[in-house]
Amino acid sequence: MKRFLQKWLWKRREKETTNDLPGRLLRKLAPKRTRFAAVDIGTREIKMVEISATGGKTEVTAFCRVPAPVGELGEAVYEEALVNALCDMVLSSGIQTKEVITTIGGNKTITRHIHVPALPDRELEATVRLEAEKFIPAAVGELTIRYLKLGETNRAGERYLHLLLVAAPTTVVYDYYGVFTRAGLIIAAIDLEAFSLWRVFGGLxxxxxxxxxxxxxxxxxxxxxxxxxxxxxxxxxxxxxxxxxxxxxxxxxxxxxxxxxxxxxxxxxxxxxxxxxxxxxxxxxxxxxxxxxxxxxxxxxxxxxxxxxxxxxxxxxxxxxxxxxxxxxxxxxxxxxxxxxxxAPGIYGLPEYREEAVSYDPTCAVVLGTALREVAG
Ligand SMILES: Nc1ncnc2c1ncn2[C@@H]1O[C@H](COP(=O)(O)OP(=O)(O)OP(=O)(O)O)[C@@H](O)[C@H]1O
Ligand SMILES: [Mg+2]
Structure with a gap:
């Protein structure tokens, strides 16, 4: 579980390299993964997709959409219905990989754009924590906080970093993990919906x-x-x-x-x-x-x-x-x-997708972008 939390969002790779030497060596020996699966639990529909990326060609190998149960994470009936829906989707879609990437969105995460003076990474962590405390309501309990450097600007000769801060209640991360595990799936990483869409439509x-x-x-x-x-x-x-x-x-x-x-x-x-x-x-x-x-x-x-x-x-x-x-x-x-x-994802985005010339339903933009996470690097 601890390792999973470390994998949350984009910090995944850096963290792995620091304290997981045996795992790293094993991964080097294992064949390179070519299939990636993603799940988007929407309010109206759950979407599941698996893509294969080999020889510069990216194609969808499994796909499924089903109506989503009504409720909130943390509610036993809702979680049970989610587990059942995910189990059915695995069977009917025929996805081969058990490792999936999913997204947390909506009111479950707090995101903020901030501009801070450019600092070395270690000092930046402390600044980010201080900034996060300013906008996070005191009542939300323990949070997992991450940041991503989006760019750099120059103001009056001073370098500033444009950061996106993301905070999610740790309980929500655990709830997601629990639901997927009960459905026989392993969450390889949790992404943001915005990043998934950026991957699919952002190359403009x-x-x-x-x-x-x-x-x-x-x-x-x-x-x-x-x-x-x-x-x-x-x-x-x-x-x-x-x-x-x-x-x-x-x-x-x-x-x-x-x-x-x-x-x-x-x-x-x-x-x-x-x-x-x-x-x-x-x-x-x-x-x-x-x-x-x-x-x-x-x-x-x-x-x-x-x-x-x-x-x-x-x-x-x-x-x-x-x-x-x-x-x-x-x-x-x-x-x-x-x-x-x-x-319609498939028209825009990665060159491989453009060549495929397949248009997917617009409701699938998020889930396709999430599956492309590992392909796009
Ligand atoms: N042909 C259509 N005409 C109008 N609305 C439609 C049509 N098809 C789907 N919708 C609406 O789109 C919404 C579902 O879209 P989508 O699957 O992208 O949402 P979701 O991912 O399940 O929800 P959310 O992202 O808000 O959690 C619903 O409100 C549904 O009624
Ligand atoms: Mg959605």
């Missing part, structure tokens, strides 16, 4: 905002010239639209979700004159739900704009289930007055 030469709009949350990141500039989890997603439909039509959440996914459509200007009253009512209700989501996205982008070195967003890439809503891309481009591309 513009100032791009990437938004993975799920059910309960939206992961925002801004990437410029391939460098991660900003990341934030917005606690709003497609559930806002479902609730709006449910209230409007007096439906249950499940019924409203079905209506949204199967019949939901945002009408364009030219559709307005030819559409039925029923379609116009659905459009109205969806727009009502979307107004809350757009407000939250704007607020986060406004916050990014106040950050040191921020640049205007030249384009958006959208992924996640809510990006599949008919008419959403056009609606969002109009709302943001900026070009918007649909993020």
């Amino acid at each position: 030469e513009t100032s791009t905002a990437i938004l993975d709009i799920g059910a309960s949350k939206t992961q925002l990141l801004v990437v410029r010239d391939g460098v991660l500039q900003f990341t934030r989890t917005i606690p709003a997603g497609g559930d806002l639209l479902t609730r709006s439909l449910a209230e409007h039509y007096g439906l249950t959440f499940q019924e409203a979700q079905r209506v949204k996914e199967e019949e939901g459509e945002l009408l364009g200007k030219e559709d307005a004159t030819i559409s039925s009253t029923a379609a116009m009512q659905v459009d109205f209700s969806l727009r009502y739900g979307l107004s809350g989501l757009i407000r939250e996205i704007r607020r986060s982008l406004d916050f990014y704009a106040t950050q040191y070195n921020a640049a205007a967003i030249e384009r958006f890439i959208i992924s996640g289930g809510t990006s599949k809503l008919k008419g959403f891309r056009e609606f969002f481009a109009e709302a943001m007055e900026t070009p918007v591309d649909s993020g």
Whole structure:
């Protein structure tokens, strides 16, 4: 368990080299791993993928999506349902590796961007701890804290480091570990959703905002010239639209979700004159739900704009289930007055992927990016 915690996030490799000599030697003798599996436990769906990377070719070898149980980690019934779902997914997807990488996101982690004077690594640890204490609420208990150097800037002749701080309650890390172990899987590492998306969509030469709009949350990141500039989890997603439909039509959440996914459509200007009253009512209700989501996205982008070195967003890439809503891309481009591309992983990202020319469902951007963690290095 201790070794697993040390493997948390990107510190994995450095830590291993310092205090795990026998393990290191064994790994050197073992054949190089070519298969990598990832699991994304979303609010609406669990996604599992396995990729194989051999001879410069990366391809998906197993894939599975199932509805996620409702609940929170720490709740026995929810955890039991998760274990069962993971067991079923292993069987039905046919993944061969038992080692998986997963992500922690949403309200389970606290992330902050900070700029601190450049210091040697040992002194940096202490500075990071001090900074972390400023923004972490006293009530969260024991935390696992990590940081990643995103870049360096020069201000009035002084060198500053741009760091991303990540803190997660240690209990959450243990809960994840317990659930996967009970399903016969081993967590090889825990990643951040933002990094997974950065891997899949981040190799662009513009100032791009990437938004993975799920059910309960939206992961925002801004990437410029391939460098991660900003990341934030917005606690709003497609559930806002479902609730709006449910209230409007007096439906249950499940019924409203079905209506949204199967019949939901945002009408364009030219559709307005030819559409039925029923379609116009659905459009109205969806727009009502979307107004809350757009407000939250704007607020986060406004916050990014106040950050040191921020640049205007030249384009958006959208992924996640809510990006599949008919008419959403056009609606969002109009709302943001900026070009918007649909993020079907497989079109953007690694050159190997581009050659494969396979488009995966936009809900799978996170899980594919997570599986690519070891491939992308
Ligand atoms: N065709 C569709 N039209 C509209 N909404 C859709 C469609 N397909 C899926 N959705 C919505 O997308 C959301 C699920 O997307 P996704 O799988 O990316 O979320 P998740 O990863 O499970 O959740 P989260 O990331 O918030 O924890 C749900 O709100 C679902 O209703
Ligand atoms: Mg998600």
